[in-house]
Amino acid sequence: QVQLQESGPGLVKPSETLSLTCAVSGYSISSGYYWGWIRQPPGKGLEWIGNIYHSGSTYYNPSLKSRVTMSVDTSKNQFSLKLSSVTAADTAVYYCARTTVTTDWFDPWGQGTLVTVSS
Amino acid sequence: QSALTQPASVSGSPGQSITISCTGTSSDVGGYNYVSWYQQHPGKVPKIMIYDVSNRPSGVSNRFSGSKSGNTASLTISGLQAEDEADYYCSSYTSSSTLVVFGGGTKLTVL
Numbered sequence: 001q002v003q004l005q006e007s008g009p010g011l012v013k014p015s016e017t018l019s020l021t022c023a024v025s026g027y028s029i030s031s032g033y034y035w036g037w038i039r040q041p042p043g044k045g046l047e048w049i050g051n052i053y054h055s056g057s058t059y060y061n062p063s064l065k066s067r068v069t070m071s072v073d074t075s076k077n078q079f080s081l082k083l084s085s086v087t088a089a090d091t092a093v094y095y096c097a098r099t100t101v102t103t104d105w106f107d108p109w110g111q112g113t114l115v116t117v118s119s
Numbered sequence: 120q121s122a123l124t125q126p127a128s129v130s131g132s133p134g135q136s137i138t139i140s141c142t143g144t145s146s147d148v149g150g151y152n153y154v155s156w157y158q159q160h161p162g163k164v165p166k167i168m169i170y171d172v173s174n175r176p177s178g179v180s181n182r183f184s185g186s187k188s189g190n191t192a193s194l195t196i197s198g199l200q201a202e203d204e205a206d207y208y209c210s211s212y213t214s215s216s217t218l219v220v221f222g223g224g225t226k227l228t229v230l
Contacts, residue, residue: 102151104212
């Protein structure tokens with residue numbers, strides 16, 4: 001079955017860049033579907049960050065677009081997220097998930113990784 | 120403020136049915152059949168329960184059903200069980216540049 005696993009630093013300093021990777025197993029990213037990032041601040045709701053296709057095509061949330069970069073590495077069957085100039089407001093659990101071109105669903109999800117922005 | 124509006128909380132007794140609403144606009148919920156619902160237990164990963172308004176993924180109990188009328192989508196849980204107590208989020212594709220929007224979440228309490 002398809003499984004996703006996020007990895008990356010759990011602590012990032014303010015103004016620095018948050019970098020996360022999502023490793024996919026049980027399915028080849030090159031076979032199709034889109035791949036997305038969603039975050040959830042502690043005690044709050046879900047926020048879509050962006051999607052990427054294996055070709056490298058990306059769609060970003062306009063509210064984060066100026067700070068977000070997503071990339072894909074089909075040879076390693078993984079995709080990545082970079083969020084620059086982070087502040088405490090970026091503290092959240094970051095999830096990666098499989099989705100579609102119309103983003104009508106996210107499934108499955110990775111286990112999520114908590115990233116704290118603090119000096 | 121979330122793009123889709125959900126009640127903050129709903130409650131019901133075991134065996135009863137409850138409905139959670141998700142209100143958007145004609146640019147999202149009302150304009151497309153791309154509404155999905157997620158269940159999230161405390162400290163756990165969101166799990167898809169309904170996609171494309173009313174479709175149930177394999178393995179999801181048929182006690183969960185989805186529907187839509189105008190700009191409002193609904194998730195109905197029948198025969199409430201203690202294990203249904205969780206947070207529920209709706210999401211929808213949107214024609215705006217945001218692409219997808221989520222509701223603020225609804226906390227379901229099983230009394």
